Amino acid sequence: MSKIVTISREFGSGGRTIGRMAAEKLGVPCYDQELIDKIAEESGLIRAYVEENSENVAGGWLSFTAGRDFYGHSLQDDLTRAQTKVIREIAEKGPCVLIGRCADYILDDREDLLKVFIHASMEKRAERIVHQYGERAEDPFQRLKDKDKKRKAYYQLYTDRRWGDLNNYHLALDSGVLGLEACADIIAQLAR
């Protein structure tokens, strides 16, 4: 029985692709965009809001804390609750690969977890977002910094842990040096 794999990743590191490749090797489902659909359904929030706010601090700290009602309740609370519920339910179903969305934190009480972090140098990631994702080439470094910052802020706010702190992961891989295929191989090997 294979483990449940969570993939945290720097923007542009190819973590999503690696996750899909590992899931294929393991013959288990991979949840990425599917998570957004499920969280939207569970929370009743629109998909675009979930996509923007389930992993990034969209407009910085202010937007995250804004929009609270008299009891301090906010849309973000609904989102967080739905996200936790959806990810726990998916994990209950059996082995899978989960991309991002603090799944490593949400499932941390499970014994059958393999927590992976994928990173790469700024240069490699800039190359990737320009060539693979078709991002505009004007200033890929700034774009990477912005995305990293938002993901990091979200993770820290949500989990009270430091994003990219290697003590939080069982396995951390530099995809720029090792290559996507080798990363997927290792994950599959360790998850089995």
Add this chain to the structure above:
Amino acid sequence: MSKIVTISREFGSGGRTIGRMAAEKLGVPCYDQELIDKIAEESGLIRAYVEENSENVAGGWLSFTAGRDFYGHSLQDDLTRAQTKVIREIAEKGPCVLIGRCADYILDDREDLLKVFIHASMEKRAERIVHQYGERAEDPFQRLKDKDKKRKAYYQLYTDRRWGDLNNYHLALDSGVLGLEACADIIAQLAR
């Protein structure tokens, strides 16, 4: 032709053992205590001094900066120079595994490098130092903290980088969760 593997590790994580196992699998030499002998020989410093000061800030920052002559030259400078020279010479000879001593930093300009970091939870490491290394059991947690702190301070002083920052490594492994054998397997696989 296999890569040159550098192993940085938290105290008690089994990184040294993993390095030896990986070297054996690769059929290449592993340098650990041998580094101390070679650095002592090269620098003319006594072995005990090299052992204590080639990886740890022995008595904190003060002892590191103390003992300088009129030109600001110190025993530590001799040690650093010898350490750099010895590690570069060893790497020139061909594929090998190097344990600790900032080899990852000293050899960072090489293309054929695989930089590994081995870590584990405090609980797993405490268990290991008590049972495997025969350390006194009184307060293993304090002992781990002290050793980590010294290694960290040394690395930062010497390299101007943050020790245990995953961006500095191609591969980071939690030996407590994955097991020593699996860690050695992965290193050997990626170094080939």
